[in-house]
Every structure is written in C-alpha cells, then in structure tokens.
Amino acid sequence: MNNPFRNSIITGVIFAALSACNNSPSYSNETLALTAEISVDTKELPGESYADQSFEIQSAGIKYEPALDAYLFTIETKADAASIVPIAAGQVDGAPVLGYVFVTDLAPADIGYLNVEGTVALAVTSHPDFDDTPLWDEDNNDYYDDDGIVYHSHWVVLEENAQATAGLAVVQANESSVLTPTSPMPMYLDSPGFTILEKGNKLHVVVPVNAVKRRSDFTANVLTAYLEVGISNDSPLLKLERIYDQFPITLDVAQTELNPENNWPIATVDGNDESLALTSASVAYVEEIASLIFSVYTVGNAATKTVNPIGQANGGPVNGAPVLGYVFPTTLAPVSVGFKNIPDAILALAVTTHPDFDDTPLWDENGNNNYQDDGVVYHTHWVALVEDENSAAGLSVPSSFNKDDRPPTAPMAMYLDSPNFHAFAQGDLLRVIVPVQRTNGETEFNFDSLTAAMNVDLSGEGPVLRVNKVFDVLSGDLSLPYAVNSKKLTDY
Numbered sequence: 456m457n458n459p460f461r462n463s464i465i466t467g468v469i470f471a472a473l474s475a476c477n478n479s480p481s482y483s484n485e486t487l488a489l490t491a492e493i494s495v496d497t498k499e500l501p502g503e504s505y506a507d508q509s510f511e512i513q514s515a516g517i518k519y520e521p522a523l524d525a526y527l528f529t530i531e532t533k534a535d536a537a538s539i540v541p542i543a544a545g546q547v548d549g550a551p552v553l554g555y556v557f558v559t560d561l562a563p564a565d566i567g568y569l570n571v572e573g574t575v576a577l578a579v580t581s582h583p584d585f586d587d588t589p590l591w592d593e594d595n596n597d598y599y600d601d602d603g604i605v606y607h608s609h610w611v612v613l614e615e616n617a618q619a620t621a622g623l624a625v626v627q628a629n630e631s632s633v634l635t636p637t638s639p640m641p642m643y644l645d646s647p648g649f650t651i652l653e654k655g656n657k658l659h660v661v662v663p664v665n666a667v668k669r670r671s672d673f674t675a676n677v678l679t680a681y682l683e684v685g686i687s688n689d690s691p692l693l694k695l696e697r698i699y700d701q702f703p704i705t706l707d708v709a710q711t712e713l714n715p716e717n718n719w720p721i722a723t724v725d726g727n728d729e730s731l732a733l734t735s736a737s738v739a740y741v742e743e744i745a746s747l748i749f750s751v752y753t754v755g756n757a758a759t760k761t762v763n764p765i766g767q768a769n770g771g772p773v774n775g776a777p778v779l780g781y782v783f784p785t786t787l788a789p790v791s792v793g794f795k796n797i798p799d800a801i802l803a804l805a806v807t808t809h810p811d812f813d814d815t816p817l818w819d820e821n822g823n824n825n826y827q828d829d830g831v832v833y834h835t836h837w838v839a840l841v842e843d844e845n846s847a848a849g850l851s852v853p854s855s856f857n858k859d860d861r862p863p864t865a866p867m868a869m870y871l872d873s874p875n876f877h878a879f880a881q882g883d884l885l886r887v888i889v890p891v892q893r894t895n896g897e898t899e900f901n902f903d904s905l906t907a908a909m910n911v912d913l914s915g916e917g918p919v920l921r922v923n924k925v926f927d928v929l930s931g932d933l934s935l936p937y938a939v940n941s942k943k944l945t946d947y
Contacts, residue, residue, distance in 0.1 A: 501620050501696035502681025505541065505553055508534035510679035510699040513656070517557070517675060518709035519664070522947035523744070523888050524718050524879045526667075526708065528577060528660040530555050530677055536658040537606045537651075543583040547691065550584035552682040555606075555658055557675040557706075558613070565668045566610045567635040568643055569824060573612035573626050577675075579651055579660060580682075581606045587639045588646040590817070590863045592793070595895050599863055606651055608660055611693070612643035618685065619694035627690050636817045636826055641690050648875065650890040652745055661744055661888075663877035665718060668822050671711040677702040718879035719758055719833055722808055726760030729753065731779075731926040734883070736904035738783070739942040740891070747894065747939065748947075749783055749804060749887040751904050751929075757781070758833045758880035762908070764810040773811050778909040778920065780807035781885055782838075785902045786935055789839045791895040793862035794870055797855075800839035806878055806887060808833050812911075814866045815873040835878050835887055838920070839870035846921035848907065854917030869918045902937050904929040 500506075511533040520527050530536065541551035561575040583604040593602035616624035628634055628641040638645050647666060652659035667673070681697040732754040739748045751757070762777040783804040789797050810831040820829040843851035855861055855870045865872045878887040891898055908924040930936050 501683070502551070502553075502699070503697075505539055505551075505681060506699060507539055508532065509536055509538050510553075510555075512677060512679060512700045512702045515557075515677040515702045515704075515706060516709065517706050519671065519711055519714045520944060521710075521713045522748070522886075522944055523661065523746075523877070524664055524715075524886075525877060525888065526662045526664060527744075528557055528662060528675075530658045530679075530702075532656050532658070532679075534656065536656055537579070537581070537653045540581045540604050540606075541583060545584065547585050547684055548686040550582055550684040552580050552582040552684065552693065554578045554580040554680050554682055556678050556680055557660075558678065559673050559675045561667055561670060561673045563612050563643070564824075565670050565673075566645065566666070567819060567824065568610075568612055568645075569633060571612055571626060571632070571643055573614045573643065576611050576613055577660065577662070578609045578611055579606050579658060580609060582684075585684075587644065588648065589639055590637065590646065591648045592862075593892065595892065606653065606658075608647060608649040608651055610645040610647060613695070616692075616694065618687070618692065619696060621680070621695040621698055623695040625693040627687070627692055642693065644693065650744065650746060650892070652743075654743075659744070661746070661890075663888075664714060665820070665822065665877065669714070669716070669718075671708050671714045673708065675706045677706065715881065718877075720756060720880060722759055722761040722831065722833065724761055724763050727755040728760065728926075729755030730757055730759045731755075731906040733904055733906065733927045733929045736783070736902075736929050736937065738900075738902050738937070738939045739946075740898040740939055741942055741944060743944060745891050747889040747891060747898065748942070749889060751781055751783075751885050753883050753885070756880075756882055757885040758806070758808075761808040761810060761831055766811070774911060774913040776809060776811035776911040778807050778809040778911070780805045780907055780909060782806075782905050782907055783887075783902050784840065784905070784933065784935060786900045787894060787897055789870070791897050792837045792872065792874075792893065793865075794837070794839050794855075794872070795860040796857070797839050797841070797853075797860070797870055800841050800870065801850075803838050803840055804876075804887060804889065805836045805838050806833050806885060807836060807909075814871070815875070816866055817864060817873065818875045833878065833880065833885075835874060835876040837872040837874060840922070843919075843921065845912075847923040848925050850922040851912075852920035854915070854919060856917060867918055869920065871920065899939055901935045902939070903933055903935045904937075905933070 514531040557577040586603040593605040626643040650661040678701040679699040736751040813830040820832040905928045906926040912919045
C-alpha cells in the first residue's frame, strides 16, 4: 500500500537528516583545543558519545515464520547489537533515548490508532530515565516501572516537527485523541510487549501478525537513531535528534505466501465436539526465539466450538457465564508469572472462549478497534487452579483482592491474567507462543493438557471461575507427566 505521507518523510526529512548528521564539521587539533574550553557541545552532533559500530547496519529483513504465525523483524549491525545504553539525564525533560527503528508504510489504523496521520514505525529503544512499559517487567525483578534501560519495543506514529534536529517526532495526543489501552503516555506511542532478542550482532523482534491486522503487503526502511524527550506544553515530545545509519534497501516481507488470512477458524456453538478430544500435546523451548511453544492436537479441527451465551453481558463477567477452554496445567510456580501468595496452586495456561464477557480489555483480538467485544474469540490466560469441592470437577480459579498479588495485565479480582500471548489454530493444531521472559526464564517443567467447561460464579465475596466438566485429559489422570523438550524453528 502506497502512503504518500510516509514516502515524503522517507525521501525528504530522513535522508536530509542522515546527510546532515553524517557530515560533521572537521576540526584541527588546534581548533579543538581552543573550542574545548568554550563548549564541548559546539563540536558534537546530538548523541555523538553513543555513535558506535553497534548502530552501523550490515543487513536487515522481515519474514513470516509459519511456526509462530508471526513476523521476525531483524537488524544485523557491525558490532554487538543493543549493547550500548544511554547515560541517565536524571529527569524526563531531555532524557536520552537510543533506538533501532523500522519505518514502515503501515497505516496508523493497522496498529490501532485511528483519526491520526503519520508514519508508523516499530522502534526498539533504551532510556534509563523513565519506564514507558508499565505492563511488563522486562528485568524480572518484580517491579514494573524500572525497566526503561532494557531494550524494548514500541509502535510510534511519526510526523515532521521543527523542534527535532532530525526533523521528526512522535505525534502528540490532544483532548480528542483516542489512544490504544497500552499507550502509556499522551502521545502516539504504544507499548505492545513484543519479544526482543539480542544475539551477538543481531537484534530480532517477534511481531504477531495480528498486531498489524494481518497485513503482509507493507514495506520498511531501517535506521538507527538518537532521540530525546522534550516537555512541550506539559506534554512529552519524543524527538528524533540524530540518525546514525540507514540500511540502503527497502524491505519487503518474505514468505508472505505462507501467511493465512486468519489465525482462528470461526467458532460456533454447533462446532464438532471432536475439537475437544485430544490426540497429543507438546511444549518446546526454542532458544533462537527465547520462547516456549505450547501445541495441542485434536481429533477434529481445534477451536471451532464455543458456548451459548446466557445473555446478561454488560461489559464484565456475569454470574453463571459459561467458558470453554483448552488448558495446559504445569509445574511452574505461580510466582514465575506474577501471581503472589498462592504458592500451592497449579499454574495453567488456558486458551478460552466465552461470549458473555471480555476479560482482555487491553487487547483487540478481532481487530475491529473495539476492546470490549472479544470474549468469543479464543485467547490466552494464565490461571492459578486450587482444589474446590464446590466445583463439579474439583478445581477453580479463586478470587484475589490484593492487586499487588497479580500482574498489571490481570483484568479482575481473580488469579487470572490476560498476557496477550499470540495463539492460533490451524486444522487439528492449536498453538500458543510464550516468551520465556514472561515465565521468569523458566524453561524446564512438566505439563498436561485437557479441555474443560467452566462457569463464572459471583455468589460469594469475589469472582471465582469453577471447572465444572472435563471433556478430555491427555494423560488420563492429570498427573502432568510430560516434559518440555528443545527444538529449533526448522523442526516445525
């Protein structure tokens, strides 16, 4: 798709800025000695102290990975990628930011931003003065607001701005702007929590296809940059101050012919019950993408069946609302995914459908820009299961009244998290991609697989999700006998 606004920026502002930044004035030693006492800044370009081969681009690419149903964005540099971080300024105003940036011709609407014009970019940034990913604990220290220095991902919408030395800045929001729920500040900057992989000279970003409304016809230019935050009218402005390098080739997405139109089949209440009958399951640790791949195979086509709503949905869970799910009970400790004060529970990864309510208010699973109507679309949860004699199958997800006992992405007062792991179903396969950073680095555990019917119970002091019927258990006795194995992407 051709985006004239984006093309004008690429051919005009960016190339002009790159030319200006790469043609710094030359000085003799005598001149340097004379000017050093006056002002070091007069002879330095913005971000000069960070200029390094780790920001010089050797190659770049974007390709579709069928095993993940995701795009792998890659930058290769001349030295260790993402190895240099900025020195803190001690305040947000003037805070330095270093970034690896894919400038695309995606539309802002493709990443969830409506009624705004500009150029969409995927940026991987580091900035020690502030944390703009409050939903994620990138350094796994149980604090969600101290991770700015760790390289992490953002969607941004850029526009020409004279306040920026390189002529570009992130579009600021105003009173009429409608930002995505995962936008952490009043600007068109989203914090999607994509997996970032730093391996030697290569930097990778794993971007689920759904994150761009399953677009595959986009292109990208790649650059490395120094940015700064400026405070303008009490609003943050992220300015592009210097472009270190730009890859000379515009990238197309490779392997697009392998990209299916949808990641989920249409689920109906009349779907085949054989979709709930299990034949095998696996969990593999794939080191090259630092992720766990949960897979389950069914007799019929997976994820084709949902449940009848009870018709009382008003934007939240309702008493008696039915839930249908594929569940992976594990031996992982609940604390490894952010659940506290429930050490004896069974931590399970669940993929569920429930048309009466939406418990993923941060995410737009059906891509219609409404974040409150996605309950029927199969989606992922972490849940902590405990024994419960009031549940027909003897297990339930209990209430949790202390929000500090749950991750920031937990949507209600229950030991249930909505982590937005990418999941998809194709034929008899259902798969979930879980970054190991989100399991506190744990890659060795046992698991089982089952399908079950559940119901929300609001009759007590807080919400409880009761497991009332188990359709199938892979092991036959819920003994969690299966272990994680190691694989490579080429094994799929």
